[in-house]
Amino acid sequence: MSVFATNISKHRFGIIDILLMAFIFVLLYAVLHLGASMSVPFSPKDQIDISLDPALLPYYAGRSLLRMFIAFGASLLFTLVYGYIAAKSKAAEKVLVPLLDILQSVPVLGFLSATITAFMALLPGSLMGVELASIFAIFTGQAWNMTFSFYHSLIIVPKDLEEAAAVLRLNWWQKFIHLELPFSVIGLVWNSMMSFGGGWFFLAASEAISVLGQNIRLPGVGSYLALAVEAGDMRAIFYSILTMVLMIILVDQFFWRPLVVWSQKFKMELSEAADLPSSFVYNILQRSIVINFFRAYLLNPLARSFGSLFDRFAGLSETAVIGVKKVSNVSLLTVLFKIGCWILFLSWISGPAQEAFNLIAGMQKAQLLNVFQLGFYTLGRVLICICLGALWTIPVGVRIGLSPRLSKILQPIVQIAASFPANMLFPFITILFLKYQVNFEWGSISLMMLGTQWYILFNVIAGAMAIPNDLLEAAAIYKLTGWQKWKFLIFPSIFPYLITGAITASGGAWNASIVSEIVSWHETQLTATGLGAYISQVTAQGDWAGIIWGITVMCVFVVVINRLVWRRLYQLAEVKYHLD
Structure with a gap:
């Protein structure tokens, strides 16, 4: 109450608050209106007409943004739950982390083949089934990167902070809220930006679905672009690209930039840098009477009630765990529980697995081996993409992360470049390939890089921004410059983030x-x-045997590479490059 009164005394209700209230009202109305359009009647035989009229682009942009933020909300919830369980349970980690490797390797189009049919069967006669399939496809382009980042942040929490939490006798919820979540905020924010960009990359594929012999289009910028490319309408392609750029800029300035500024509160350092990131939106929200009113009378009471509820639940759960440990045959109970879980899992998956095996068994041996051979071609392109991407993203990312002034200038540019769906540029690049007769076996590498190098860049930026200012000052005192500064400070500090970026x-x-x-x-x-x-x-x-076998082979390649290369580097980052 006193904080709110202080803010009132400092700032008066003015035009900014009126505009902010109008913006909130318009935003809520738009969400309700666009949300209602997602559940209209639908039939595959009665398709929705997508028009190339530029006047409809604002409506299409709103539909696309709504899908993106719904998918992002689901991805954030998945990240917090999945990443926490994987980091806190050694038994779960052995299952969940390899499973995450597999999930991130399964292609979005492969998901769509199964999910579009499942969601349409779940909600027959309604467009909501197709909408959920599209949102799920975007979710698969966002969740894995965020989850890897959060999981990695949890396993590298400094040991002295862990010991302090133990001394203060914090339960798991208090420790999560006051230590683990704040420690992971910077990396999570930057990886969320990257994941949001990953969702844009597959927007066209998720809104203009050509699968199993059917062409299904949802109103959105992605489907508008797909129709424009089919028609060869360069004017419509230009309008769709312009719309996409405007959306990315607005989302960056009104959503991501304020989050970046807010996340700096959780940077671990004893001294504060002189030049800090800034955001005009964040400054407005801090000074707004309306926002302070909602914070004081709505958000803070809800947060306290929610925290109190989870605090009690955490206390009860820890008491229950202590009670279970006192049982003499706890090991037997644990074994029986695991066996029961495996039996349930196997019984659930046995039917689909048997059907998949029968489909694959019907393929010729030469065809099965050929798919493996194709996997080695793609593996070569993936490795080249990562190496070429790392060559420029590491120095550029460090430079941006260590300079708040440069970050303020370049973050919107980097955000646009990373978020802009590279496949929107594919028609223009294809024209250049055809004109100059570029060998597409090598040219496809450049297309892959357009959508993947940003994962490394954003993680390196997050790693550089997380370097405590006291360490930078110590490096300056000891006159570390050039290669010495990179060897003893920068590279060890960003190495955990770099590995996360390389994996994703x-x-x-x-x-x-x-x-x-x-x-x-x-x-x-x-x-x-x-x-x-x-x-x-x-x-x-619609070749289900080929789809299942292709996805299986891709999963095998990803898991093997992760086990042999990335996982060992992850362990090195956890053991050797650990800030304590």
Whole structure:
């Protein structure tokens, strides 16, 4: 109450508050109106007409943004729950982390093949089924990167802070709210930005769905672009790109930039940098009487009630765990519980697994081996993408992360470049490839890089921004410059973030191969030899045996590489490059 009174005394109700209230009202109305449009009657035989009239682009943009933020909300919830369980339970970690490797490697188009049918069967006669399938596809482009970042932040929490939490006898909820979540905020914010950009990348694929012999289009910028490319309408393509750029800029300035400024409160340091990030939106929200009113009378009471509820639940759960541990045959109970879980899981998956096995068994041996060979072609492109991307993203990311002034200038530019769906540029690049007769076997690598190098850049920026200012001052006192500064300060500090970026970039590159190894312009199609092109082709044909086998092979490649390379580097980052 006193804080609110103080804010009233400092700031008076003015035009900014009126505009802010109007903005909130318009935003709520738009969400309700667009949300109602998602549940209209629908039938595959009665398709929704998508018009290339530019006047409809604001409406299409609103529909696309609503899908993006719904998917982001689901991704954030998934990240907090999945990442926490994987980091806190050694038994769960052995299952959940490899499963996360597999999930991030399964291509979005492969998901759509199954989910579009499932969601339409779940909600027959309603557009909501197709909308949920589209949102789920966007979710798969966002969740894995965020989850990897959060999981990694939890396992590298400094040991002295862990010991302090133990001394203060914080329960798991208090420790999560006051230590673990704040420690992970910077990395989570930057990876959320990258994940949001990953959702844009697959927007066209999720709104203009060509799968199992059906063409289903949802109102949105992605479907508008797909129709414009099919028609070869350069004017409509330009309008769709302009709309996309405007959306990205607005989301960056009104959503991400304030979050970046807010996240700096959780930076671990004893001294504060002289030049800090800033945001005019964040400053307005801080000074607004309306926002302070909602914070004092709505948000804070809700947060206290929610926290109190979870605090009690945490106390009861810890008491229950202590009671279970006192049981003499607790080991037997644990074994029986695990066996029961495995029996339930196997009984649930046995039917679909048997059907999938029967489909794959019907394929010829030469065809099965050929898909593995295609996987090695795509693997080569993925490795080249990561190496070429790291060459420029590491120095640029460090430079941006260590300079708040440079970050303020370049963040919107980087955000636009990372968030802009690279597949929107594919028609123009395809024209250049055709004009200059570029070998698409190598040209497809550049298309894959357009959607994957940003994972490394954003993680490096987050790692550089998380370097405590006291360490930077110590480096200046000891006159560390050039290679010495990189060797003893910068590289050890960003190494954990770099590995996270490389893992997610690898998964993103495999996913991007679906749309990068086969592109078209009018009736001309360019196809590179690889697993991505194969999955794209069998998906369009509705070949379930090919879809399942292609996805399985891709998962095998990703998991093997992660186990042999990335996981060992992860362990090195956890043990050697750990801030204590």
